[in-house]
Amino acid sequence: MKHSSPQPPAWALRLLRWYCNPELLEEIQGDLYEAFIERIEQRGLRYARRHYVGDVLRFIRPFAQESRRTPYRPARRAELLRNYVRLSARYLLKHPGFFVINVLGLAVGIATCLAIMHHVRFELSYDAFHQYSDRLYRVSATLYTPESVDRLAPTAYGVGPSLQEELPEVVAAVRLVPTMAVVKDKEGTLFNEETFFQADPAIFRVFTYPLLAGDPTTALVAPHSVVLSQTLAKKYFGAVNPASLIGTSLLVNQQPHTITGVTKDIPQNSDLRFDALLSWEYDPNEWLEIGSFTYLLLKDAESANVVQEKLRVFDEQQVNPRIRQAWGADNISMSHALLPITELHYTTNLLGDTEDKGNRTYVYIFALVAACILSVACINYVNLSIAQAVRRTTEVGVAKAMGASQLQLWTQYMSECFITTLLAVVFALGLVLLAGQHVADLLGERITWLTLTQSGGLYTVLGILTLVSILAGSYPALMLSAAHPVRALRGGSLLAHRRGRLRKVLIVMQFAVAISIVASTLVVRNQLAYMRHKDLGFRQDQILAIGIPDDSAAKQKTQILKHTLQQDTRVAGVTVGSRPDALWSLSAFSVTAQGKTRHLSVKGINVDRDYLEVLDLPLVVGRNFSPMTSDAMAPNQVIVNEAFVREVGWNEPVGQEMVFSDTDVKVVVGVVQDFHYASLHRRIEPLILFYDTSVPVNLLVQVAPNDTEVIRAAWADIFPDFPLEFGFLDEAFEQKYRIEWRMLTLFDYFSGLSIFIACLGLLSLTAFTVQQKTQEIGIRKVMGAGRVAILYLLSREFGWLLLLSIIIATPLAYVAIRFWLQNFAYRTPIGGTVFLLSAGGVTLLALVTLSYHTLRAAAANPVDTLRHE
């Protein structure tokens, strides 16, 4: 009427087009249109349009969306999957070389990743095993004196109970005091124990330390009770049923104690680890002595902020008055802060804290390394698969011609990857579990089946499985399944448009990573060698340090011991004095330099006259201590080190005075040359040597390691009630670099690994290139090219890639190395040799890898290669 042909409502048409299966669309649309036209004739346009819409709507039925063709739909999903698996397995078994390299490469990468992730999880889970870990906090104290500000891990004894009383948010407070203990078992064997703690009885209520025997509510209530750990119980009593030990007596610090409980060993991922707990027997001056770790259990996790606020008030009103009274000084104050228990492992800035702290940065670095290694392994898989892909174009062509859809092909190739990955994961798990002990040495904890599966370990494994499958499999699968069937069947390469650029990028990355890691390893090695051989400025070898026990007559007995030992010809020297690396106390005093008076706080150790000689510490200026003729002569001589003089700014150090208090003035008699009394991580700081043997801490004996019998004999006479404990200084100093040694071993491993993987990748790439160029090689040989020329031809390409890797790797590695070396105040210089060696070494290995395939190709008879078109 209006137009040449009347039209049904356009929107209805659109709707129809949208939901209807295109196969059915045409006929339905046609029929509807016919009906439409007829209806116009019958009842007019408007009627027709209305009914058209109605019809369209009524066509919204399932059948309209179905396919007309008998669809290729499997009867059951499981069947389909089985089929893919069968296909994949068949392919993989037919190409064992490819399969093995892939599984191996992936397995090694996954194993490393697993081990690292395990370690990372472990490190990040410190103290999370407590039931109330989200509400447990430790109180740290900061002491403000006119001379210094000290942040301390322990608090005054009175803080805990006071807080519990004052603040309703604090449900319970538990104090733990490290206590040196000498234990004598029933056979009379003496043990020196350093991991005993006195604890409030509430400890079992607050923390999760399950008891194997004994009653947690009463275990530490009675005085002179002791709760042993499983291991300790075994050490003293052998393998007996823990329950039977309850009530037994044990001599601790010469006082009989009753065993009231046996706990399960404290997990390794715990900041505070104890071997035994003693009931509270110390009667401390609550506010004078700062010696207990104080833990608080809060009402709920949100109270932390409230408590923190209230602590400020508490400090002002309760703490400060009390400590000022106890210390007899008005110009000191203390403040307290809360630390969540899970953070304790990483808190390194407090004095008097537990040992074995972790470093968050290292943990993250490790996680990063794990990711890198996994990526590299995946990259290899991708590379290898792509190289293989070329050979499979025919297969894809046929499949598509037979009607396979891209999705199906993609799924099939993904399943191949999945199977490979699955096998690799299984293999990797095996590797990791078998190497358990080795790993324990490296990372600090042992990986067992148990530890792998707990706290989401299984999820990690599954996650890795999925991630790797997807990452490594998607691209090759995609590439393969997208092949144009005609082109593929005709034999053209489906990579025609890529020129393998992606692959080249990946190879460059792999080698860059390998070179960086090797360079870093060399530097770590260098630094450790440097530290080992660096002259520390004093004699460490053959110096034995003996711990003097806390005996009432220690002072005299030590002197006797010293004399006894000095008589023996095998002993070259004996001195009473703290080990140079002992925990020093800070001494506060004031000095006058260049007309100005300053207050300083400096580390000091107590020594006797023979110290300088035994440790071979040269004096720069001045003299050694003059002998004390009587006890009455207050030890007022000190020797300081050069750093001290520099810090204070004296021109003439000898004879200068240091004022410690009104009655305590000391005189500098000599200056000793700077020596590294701490680890090489730190700069040499000012040090004071006090001439003081009133409370001897160590006896340092210069003796050969074979002759320690002398000491044992002498000791048994003089300190019969105390076990002898000693250690050689050089060993002790080595221990300080334990972390770095571990790192070195790890880096060695990573170097090997990354080179292995990179070369694996290179291997696959060369295989591919060689194959592509078989004809070219054949022709060249016919034309008279020698083997070396062929090698050169094939390696030229890789030469550039390698060069690129080196260029990328060097600055990156340099930056990383510098960053790490900042941990050390004394470091080896980063020489160019390191980079030359690493680049050179890697290049050499790469060449070897290259030559494997290329030489084979170069040696092939051109007749054969050219025959197969």
Place this chain on the structure above:
Amino acid sequence: MKGTQLGEFEEIVLLAAAILQDEAYGYAISKEVAEQTGRAVSLSAIHSALHRLEKKGFLVSHLAGATTQRGGKRRRFFAMTAAGKAALQEARQLRQRMWARVPVVVWETN
């Protein structure tokens, strides 16, 4: 084989297709059915039934014959298969058998 029962509506549609022979396409079939049953019948129901019948194997179809009359859209023609024929005959026989068993009385009263 399961699912090869002929529903009542399907039977009618199948019959209509048989009647129309070469003219058996969606709209024509629906007109035939509407005419015969005297009720309006929706195109969607017809198409749905035709689809089902084809899946059951009673019909085969092909697309053909674009005409300007339908705005250029081709039609799908349906033809009965041997199975379809057999199904119709069986249905008819079933009816006849059961009819025969109904006592004459029923038809004569009321």
